[in-house]
Amino acid sequence: MTVARKAAVGARGLGMELRRLRERANLSMERVGTVLGWSPNTMSRLERGLRPDTTPEEVSALLATMAIVGTDRDRVMRMAIGVADQGWWEVNNANMSDQARTYLGFETRASRIINIEPLLVPGLLQTPEYMFALMMAFGVDKSQITGRIARRLHRQELLDRWQPPGLTFVMCEAALRQPIGGHGVMARQLRHVAQQAERRHVSVRLIPTRVAAHPALQGAFALLNFVDEPTVVFIEGRSSGMFPDSPDEVEEYRVVAERSIDCALAEQESCELLLAIAEEMERAR
Numbered sequence: 001m002t003v004a005r006k007a008a009v010g011a012r013g014l015g016m017e018l019r020r021l022r023e024r025a026n027l028s029m030e031r032v033g034t035v036l037g038w039s040p041n042t043m044s045r046l047e048r049g050l051r052p053d054t055t056p057e058e059v060s061a062l063l064a065t066m067a068i069v070g071t072d073r074d075r076v077m078r079m080a081i082g083v084a085d086q087g088w089w090e091v092n093n094a095n096m097s098d099q100a101r102t103y104l105g106f107e108t109r110a111s112r113i114i115n116i117e118p119l120l121v122p123g124l125l126q127t128p129e130y131m132f133a134l135m136m137a138f139g140v141d142k143s144q145i146t147g148r149i150a151r152r153l154h155r156q157e158l159l160d161r162w163q164p165p166g167l168t169f170v171m172c173e174a175a176l177r178q179p180i181g182g183h184g185v186m187a188r189q190l191r192h193v194a195q196q197a198e199r200r201h202v203s204v205r206l207i208p209t210r211v212a213a214h215p216a217l218q219g220a221f222a223l224l225n226f227v228d229e230p231t232v233v234f235i236e237g238r239s240s241g242m243f244p245d246s247p248d249e250v251e252e253y254r255v256v257a258e259r260s261i262d263c264a265l266a267e268q269e270s271c272e273l274l275l276a277i278a279e280e281m282e283r284a285r
Helices: 009-024 029-036 040-047 056-065 070-082 096-109 128-137 142-160 183-196 247-263 267-284
Strands: 088-091 112-117 166-172 202-207 221-225 232-236 240-243
Touching: 009 040, 009 056, 009 070, 009 096, 029 040, 029 056, 056 070, 096 142, 096 221, 096 232, 096 240, 112 247, 128 142, 128 183, 166 247, 183 202, 183 267, 202 247, 202 267, 221 247, 232 247
Parallel strands: 112 166, 166 202
Antiparallel strands: 088 240, 112 221, 221 232, 232 240
């Protein structure tokens, strides 16, 4: 790990989670720090992910001070033990919100997000009926679908935030021609994407089918930039999420993102193509 990348993804995620638990317990940094004999600066650096040498023993003491027990304690201790690893995996077991929490924390603080999605409509742009069709196809337990859709819709509130991040979504034309959920569902989904693209902070870029080979074919990922923090890359799998933490690897993803944008149509052309495909879907119903 280089000195320049002083706030590793794992340390930042751990810090965000400790802050969330402290605030949930209605405790101030000063009060917790006093009990542990830590200065306000130490507490601040820990919660901002700027103290990567924090030990599991220190985290254990912090959790005890905040009276955090049970599954919350176990989960945070797993994070603390793995925080020194290069790259950081979060495994989705029973609770999906645990897997998503770290990424959502980064997402809400980012100044710019580039979402490369070669196969699907990105989650921030999905309609509820499109989400339902995907989850049914993925074999999600029907008893969990309503909750998952509600969480995804809550996440979309990022688009309406007073100061939202700049959002760039890169998709492939071929993927948008697949009538997921049926032609009607897909037509409404495409029109929804076109409508969101009218927002000043949203850029939708489509890679046309005539560009047969392009960098986005390597897979979906999100690249998050911050005003005063290192860039974060997130790769979501079926049952786990990965945050590559090597500066060289993060740079590779940045290059792939920029090259994918270069392969895509301009914003106006992308919107026109979206509406043209939507019309085709409507005629096919």
